[in-house]
Structure formats: C-alpha cells, structure tokens
C-alpha cells in the first residue's frame with residue numbers, strides 16, 4: 001500500500017517506470033512507509049498487465065504469486081530476525097530489527113542456542129548468485145528487495161557488489177534504508193537515490209487521528225514524541241506500547257531526582273532501542289531549550305525541560321548526546337543491558353547536575 005503522503009513520490013516513480021535505474025536506493029526517516037512503497041514498486045514491476053498509471057493490476061498470475069509470497073522472480077533480503085518478526089512484513093521492515101516487536105528486552109528468552117541474526121549475511125547475498133546469473137523465470141524482470149539495506153554487514157555488501165549479472169540482465173535492485181550513510185559509498189554510488197520525507201505535521205496528525213481513532217491533540221502528542229513519523233507514532237495506539245512509552249518518558253523526565261538504581265529498575269524490561277531513543281529525544285529537547293528554541297519532542301513538558309536546562313549547560317548536554325549516540329549504536333548487541341542502562345543514567349545525572357558541580 002502507498003501511504004497518502006507518499007502518493008506524489010509514488011506517481012513520479014511510476015511515471016519513470018520504463019526508464020528506472022536498475023538499482024534504486026529508497027531512503028528517509030524511519031516510520032514513513034518506505035518499505036510499503038518499495039514492495040509496491042516490486043509488485044508493479046513484476047505485474048504482467050499493469051494499470052494505465054503503471055501500478056500493479058492485482059489480478060494477473062504474477063500479482064497472485066507476489067501476494068502469496070512465492071513469485072519466482074522476486075527475492076527479499078532481510079535480517080533473519082526481521083523475517084520471523086510477528087506483525088507483517090511491511091511493518092516489520094519499516095520498523096527495523098532494532099525496534100521491531102522489541103517491547104521488552106526479555107523477548108530473546110536469552111539463554112539457549114542460536115540468536116536470530118540482525119545482519120543480512122554474506123550467505124544470503126551469495127544465494128542471489130544463481131538468481132541473478134540465469135535468465136528470468138519468464139525471461140523478464142527479476143527484483144531483489146533489500147530491506148533494511150544498512151543491515152548488510154561489510155562482507156555482505158562486498159558480495160553484493162560482486163554479484164554476477166547476466167549482461168543486459170533484467171535484475172533490478174531496490175534497497176531501503178533509514179541510514180543511507182551507513183551503507184558503503186561503493187553501494188550508494190551504484191544506486192539512484194530516492195529520498196522520501198516526513199509528511200507535513202498537519203497531514204500526519206490528520207491521518208493518525210483517523211487511522212487510530214483518536215483526538216487530533218492525542219495524535220499530535222504521539223507524533224511529537226517520535227519526531228513526526230506517522231507509522232512509529234501509530235504504535236502508541238496499542239495500549240501496551242503506549243504504557244511503555246509513558247513509563248519511559250516519566251522515568252527519563254524524573255532524572256536526576258530519581259536515583260540511578262530506581263530508574264534502572266524501571267527501565268529494566270524495556271528494549272534498549274526504545275529507552276535510548278527516548279533519552280536521545282529528551283536530550284535534543286534539552287539542547288534546544290538551552291539555546292532558546294522550543295522543544296520538538298516533548299512540547300508538553302517545556303517547563304520541566306527549562307528547569308533542567310538551567311541546571312545543566314550546552315557543553316554538558318553535547319557531551320551527553322555523544323555518549324548516547326555511542327549507546328544507540330550498541331542497542332542491537334548490548335553486552336550487559338543492565339550495565340548499559342546504569343552507564344547511560346550516570347551520564348545523564350552528570351550532565352543534569354553540571355552547573356551544581
């Protein structure tokens with residue numbers, strides 16, 4: 001499906017259908033519907049009798065195979081952990097493995113055996129060799145969808161660059177990522193970049209209010225908390241997710257008065273990706289308030305942010321932001337989740353008492 005705010009980009013893409021670059025890199029913020037658009041593109045390129053505007057017909061045999069997930073000329077590369085994600089492919093991919101379904105840290109069940117990989121591995125890419133190296137099932141287009149493309153580890157990315165292609169072959173690559181900078185330049189330079197953007201706040205709030213059947217003010221608050229991405233904000237329509245969000249925000253906003261141990265206890269069952277992201281948003285707002293700008297993520301807590309900002313200082317907050325960036329890169333593989341929480345909270349406490357020190 002194509003979300004309404006992506007309709008202009010989608011129409012543009014369809015208009016270029018005949019001359020589309022053989023490798024397209026779709027990028028933009030998480031939670032705006034990139035995965036759904038990429039999938040729709042693949043479907044339309046494989047369709048045997050596209051509609052006049054170029055979209056898939058939904059009735060031909062190719063569309064039928066695609067719907068059943070067994071089109072012989074289509075391959076999807078995703079981390080193993082995302083493939084077994086619970087809530088539908090598009091959703092799982094749009095919220096990358098870092099956050100997909102990750103409401104609690106205990107999900108892994110932890111102790112036993114093989115952890116599902118969060119990487120797209122080299123053997124997955126190598127498995128494409130036969131797919132791209134021989135003629136298409138119907139001598140026509142073949143599509144490889146790689147989502148999220150930044151999940152390719154270095155070896156996988158290298159292998160992708162070496163994937164043999166039939167001369168003049170009909171293989172098209174569609175890559176999707178929130179973090180184009182995390183891809184090797186050698187991959188980026190081979191792709192045509194398609195940038196997708198956040199919808200306008202008014203448009204996003206109207207869509208979310210209708211989709212989740214909530215008041216516009218509620219939709220706006222949810223959107224603000226995730227920086228404006230509608231599909232991420234929609235998660236809060238799930239009461240369990242909303243409760244986790246409230247808990248994390250309350251805990252974060254209670255620092256530094258709340259003790260480190262108490263706060264760490266509160267966050268113990270929350271996936272690191274979630275509390276780190278909230279903490280980062282909180283610090284961005286502190287930085288903004290520090291320089292006289294309005295908060296972006298927590299406009300309803302402007303007063304608290306102001307009080308904390310006065311006790312801190314831009315240098316301390318900048319230092320904290322750097323530390324949290326580092327933590328954010330480790331959320332997929334925390335060596336010791338409890339230690340990770342306590343380290344971050346100690347950093348926060350240091351930054352928020354910088355003036356007093």
Ligand SMILES: [Zn+2]
Pocket residue numbers: 046047048049050056057058059060061062063
């Ligand atoms: Zn069709």
